[in-house]
Amino acid sequence: MSAFLRYITTRFFAAFTTMLLVSFLVFTLMELVPGNCAERFLAYKDTQGLKITAEDILAEEIRMGLDQPYVIRWANWVTDIFLRFDLGESCLWRVDVTQLIGDKLLISLGLSFVALLLTYAISVPVGIISANLRDGWFDSSLRIFSYMGLALPNFLLALCVMLFSTIYFGETMTGLFSDAYRDAPWSFAKFADMMSRAWLPIVILAWSATAIQMQTVRALVSDEKDKLYVTAARARGQSGWGLLWRYPSRHALGPVINSVGYDLNRIFNDLPIVAAVLVLTDAGALLLDALAKSNDQQLAGAIIMALTATIVIFNFVTDIFLALFDPRVRKGFF
Amino acid sequence: MALFSKAPAADKDVERDESYYTAGQYTLIWERFRRKRSAVVALAILIAFILCGVFAPFLSPYEPNAAGRNADYVNGAPQIPQFCDAAGCSIRPFIHKVERYRGADTNFRWVTRPTEERNYVVFFPSGWDYKFLGLSMDRHLFGVEDGFMHVFGTDSGGKDIFSRLLHSIGVSLAVGTIGVLISFVLALVIGGAAGYFGGWVDTILQALMDTVKAVPTIPLFMAMAAFVPQEWSAEERFFFISMLLGLLGWSTLARRIRTHVLAERNAEYVLAAQLSGASAAQIIRRHLLPSFTSYIIVDLVISFPYMVLSETALSFIGLGLKDPVNSLGVMLQNVTRVDVLLNYQWYFIPVPFFIGLVLAFVFVGDGLRDAADPYSEPK
Numbered sequence: 001m002s003a004f005l006r007y008i009t010t011r012f013f014a015a016f017t018t019m020l021l022v023s024f025l026v027f028t029l030m031e032l033v034p035g036n037c038a039e040r041f042l043a044y045k046d047t048q049g050l051k052i053t054a055e056d057i058l059a060e061e062i063r064m065g066l067d068q069p070y071v072i073r074w075a076n077w078v079t080d081i082f083l084r085f086d087l088g089e090s091c092l093w094r095v096d097v098t099q100l101i102g103d104k105l106l107i108s109l110g111l112s113f114v115a116l117l118l119t120y121a122i123s124v125p126v127g128i129i130s131a132n133l134r135d136g137w138f139d140s141s142l143r144i145f146s147y148m149g150l151a152l153p154n155f156l157l158a159l160c161v162m163l164f165s166t167i168y169f170g171e172t173m174t175g176l177f178s179d180a181y182r183d184a185p186w187s188f189a190k191f192a193d194m195m196s197r198a199w200l201p202i203v204i205l206a207w208s209a210t211a212i213q214m215q216t217v218r219a220l221v222s223d224e225k226d227k228l229y230v231t232a233a234r235a236r237g238q239s240g241w242g243l244l245w246r247y248p249s250r251h252a253l254g255p256v257i258n259s260v261g262y263d264l265n266r267i268f269n270d271l272p273i274v275a276a277v278l279v280l281t282d283a284g285a286l287l288l289d290a291l292a293k294s295n296d297q298q299l300a301g302a303i304i305m306a307l308t309a310t311i312v313i314f315n316f317v318t319d320i321f322l323a324l325f326d327p328r329v330r331k332g333f334f
Numbered sequence: 335m336a337l338f339s340k341a342p343a344a345d346k347d348v349e350r351d352e353s354y355y356t357a358g359q360y361t362l363i364w365e366r367f368r369r370k371r372s373a374v375v376a377l378a379i380l381i382a383f384i385l386c387g388v389f390a391p392f393l394s395p396y397e398p399n400a401a402g403r404n405a406d407y408v409n410g411a412p413q414i415p416q417f418c419d420a421a422g423c424s425i426r427p428f429i430h431k432v433e434r435y436r437g438a439d440t441n442f443r444w445v446t447r448p449t450e451e452r453n454y455v456v457f458f459p460s461g462w463d464y465k466f467l468g469l470s471m472d473r474h475l476f477g478v479e480d481g482f483m484h485v486f487g488t489d490s491g492g493k494d495i496f497s498r499l500l501h502s503i504g505v506s507l508a509v510g511t512i513g514v515l516i517s518f519v520l521a522l523v524i525g526g527a528a529g530y531f532g533g534w535v536d537t538i539l540q541a542l543m544d545t546v547k548a549v550p551t552i553p554l555f556m557a558m559a560a561f562v563p564q565e566w567s568a569e570e571r572f573f574f575i576s577m578l579l580g581l582l583g584w585s586t587l588a589r590r591i592r593t594h595v596l597a598e599r600n601a602e603y604v605l606a607a608q609l610s611g612a613s614a615a616q617i618i619r620r621h622l623l624p625s626f627t628s629y630i631i632v633d634l635v636i637s638f639p640y641m642v643l644s645e646t647a648l649s650f651i652g653l654g655l656k657d658p659v660n661s662l663g664v665m666l667q668n669v670t671r672v673d674v675l676l677n678y679q680w681y682f683i684p685v686p687f688f689i690g691l692v693l694a695f696v697f698v699g700d701g702l703r704d705a706a707d708p709y710s711e712p713k
Contacts, residue, residue, distance in 0.1 A: 014541075017541060018541065018544055018545050018548055021541060021542070021545040022545055022548065022549055025545065025546075025549065026549075026557075029554070029557050029558060030557075032558075147693060147696055147697075148689075150639065150692065150696055151639075151689045151692040151693045151696065152689055153643050153646070153647065155647060155650060156666075156685060156689075159666065159669060159670065159682075159685075160682075160685070162670065162675060163675055163679065163682060166675040166676055167675070167676070167679075261548070262547075265547075265548070265550050268550035268552075268553065269550050269551055269552040269553070270552070271553075272552060272553060272556060272651070273552065273647050273650065273651055276650075276651050277670055300556075300557050301557075303553065304549065304550070304553050304554060304557060307550050307553060308548055308549050308550065311548050311550070312548055315548070
């Protein structure tokens with residue numbers, strides 16, 4: 001048991017170090033954006049007819065603590081995030097970033113998780129079946145599908161879906177809410193409205209990850225299938241799907257579970273672009289807005305941190321999960 | 335070169351002549367590669383794409399930017415050369431001329447409509463000037479006798495989509511090449527150092543690789559691409575974007591190089607080199623790298639399509655390349671508008687070509703990977 005606790009602690013510290021490094025990376029990037037928050041905010045005020053002088057900018061910089069050295073500001077930023085979940089203030093809108101991205105981030109994470117679930121719900125069984133029917137027509141059509149998953153990136157798929165739905169149904173199928181509910185407060189009806197439209201972005205987000213993961217599952221199961229312990233099980237009289245599920249598949253799924261974090265990464269990668277194509281007003285689109293239109297570095301940094309934190313937490317959880325459920329790893333602990 | 339010619343692929347008991355056992359590594363890889371039909375076809379297609387990119391100015395009838403626009407044929411449909419029409423057939427392919435027309439039947443608005451007049455296709459006409467290998471040239475593969483011909487139609491600015499497509503293939507390949515080369519150098523230095531020195535160097539560098547790998551790249555690309563000041567020229571943007579792709583794309587390759595170095599580090603020949611007084615950099619470069627060059631080439635080919643796709647995604651959302659430079663992403667920027675979706679579907683013609691380009695890379699990469707693996711060979 002104590003070995004297990006020690007394992008959890010090491011994993012936790014590894015995850016924590018990664019997050020620290022990520023925060024440093026993200027903070028440095030935010031610093032590299034030409035101009036700082038104070039200038040940006042005041043430049044915005046300038047457009048509203050107010051006269052801004054160099055002293056005003058200096059005063060604003062001091063108020064925001066921008067006159068302090070780089071490392072100290074980074075330390076402040078990180079401790080605020082880790083200890084108080086305070087992501088700072090948006091450069092442009094002067095609202096708490098947490099408040100600004102709160103429910104949008106939740107929607108995006110929700111979409112991504114459902115897409116992730118869909119990825120595994122499809123790729124694991126189909127990959128296993130395909131490994132068992134190696135080199136048949138099912139297998140080869142699956143391989144073509146996997147290649148398409150790589151060659152047709154999600155946003156191109158979204159474009160094609162839009163093209164066909166416009167031609168054949170006269171509707172672009174974009175947006176996450178219908179007009180009636182866009183600005184309405186959260187209610188069950190709004191949720192139902194969202195769900196009736198959310199299936200398309202979810203399927204599109206899951207597309208590449210599914211295609212690639214399917215190929216991985218197939219390769220892993222194929223490798224395990226010819227090993228001696230499977231032959232031994234067969235000699236003991238096991239056969240058919242039961243054998244496939246009990247022996248090679250269970251062994252093959254370890255690496256698959258381990259890669260959940262990276263699949264989530266893949267889905268997050270597609271999120272902003274798919275969001276832009278399908279006009280979703282979630283965090284992905286917000287990030288696009290923050291960067292492309294307004295250079296709001298506080299907001300952009302906060303979103304990247306939140307996305308990366310989710311991935312790192314997922315990696316941590318799957319490590320623990322594997323340690324608990326993989327008998328080979330568990331043996332060392334209990 | 336016919337090392338395997340005697341042996342049918344299905345035959346497990348392959349007969350080999352003497353040349354097989356004395357063939358070099360690259361000869362063996364090529365021979366294994368050659369036997370996989372899908373990979374060979376993909377290689378041919380890939381070479382065709384590369385040639386298209388290199389000879390784009392010659393192959394495209396018009397300039398791919400505002401200078402080559404046809405103001406009279408904006409958002410024009412593709413004009414496919416034909417041999418026959420109502421007036422009979424001809425051996426020379428032709429298209430029909432178009433005219434600008436305004437009248438009561440069009441509500442007095444200007445429309446472009448085809449006429450019955452034939453416009454014959456000509457080969458090697460002189461057109462716009464371009465530089466090729468330092469030579470100034472003005473010959474192009476094809477054109478028409480009079481006016482313009484747009485095989486893939488035109489966009490909202492009247493620019494020829496066919497010409498833009500050819501140039502964008504070249505740009506995508508160039509972005510990918512620069513990106514892959516930069517990430518390769520970084521991966522080599524970081525992965526090589528991690529694998530060779532081991533210990534705490536390895537721990538730190540691995541933490542770095544994990545970090546870069548955990549951050550979702552596209553949002554990070556977006557964050558960095560937003561630095562590009564608006565007043566930068568198209569060329570500066572191009573190099574900046576290619577550099578970005580390289581700077582963020584090295585982690586997977588670095589990990590693989592680390593594994594290779596780690597596996598080879600304790601071999602006797604490395605010890606021999608160390609005892610002869612070779613420095614670390616020298617050992618990595620002269621002794622370790624050549625032992626897995628083929629694997630690195632394979633990895634580079636495999637990572638190439640990812641670079642191309644990232645560039646496309648970035649340009650598509652307006653943070654990558656910008657208009658005078660053509661790339662698939664730039665060309666697709668405006669296609670989400672409903673009127674484009676409904677009326678101008680030829681904007682999508684470049685999409686299948688790019689799917690083809692990426693697929694060609696993937697198949698060549700897969701073929702090379704199998705060919706470079708000495709254990710994949712039938713015994």
